[in-house]
Amino acid sequence: MKLSLESEQRIRLSYDDSLELEVESADPLVHFSPLHMLAASLATCTMAVLLAWADTIKLSGRDLALELEWDYAEGPYRVGEYRIVIDWPALPEQRKPVALRVAEQCTVDATLRYPPFIDTRIA
Secondary structure: OEEEEEEOOEEEEEOOOOOOOEEEEOOOOOOOOHHHHHHHHHHHHHHHHHHHHHHHOOOOOOOOEEEEEEEEEOOOOEEEEEEEEEEOOOOOHHHHHHHHHHHOOOHHHHHHHOOOOOOOOOO
């Protein structure tokens, strides 16, 4: 998989027949930040469930790509919204509603929708 850092708030994940993650940035000022890592977790998990589904129904995932963009919210300052666009030219029109449901089966997606309790301590 190739992860392209397109901006401070946008990534693109493309499938290239490999599950190894290659990270690239066209802009030397855009570095793989913790928020890129969080978005990449959501993108790679979503792609993994889509590729598993594609394999089950014998559909090629070679042209599958995900574009993920986010906005911030205040009180407290955090990521307030993610937008994922599934770019998959080989996906038949009649399969698109199912693909959307499959994409939401990602564990990272569920974790962000239903956040865990976080217990922070000093040892």
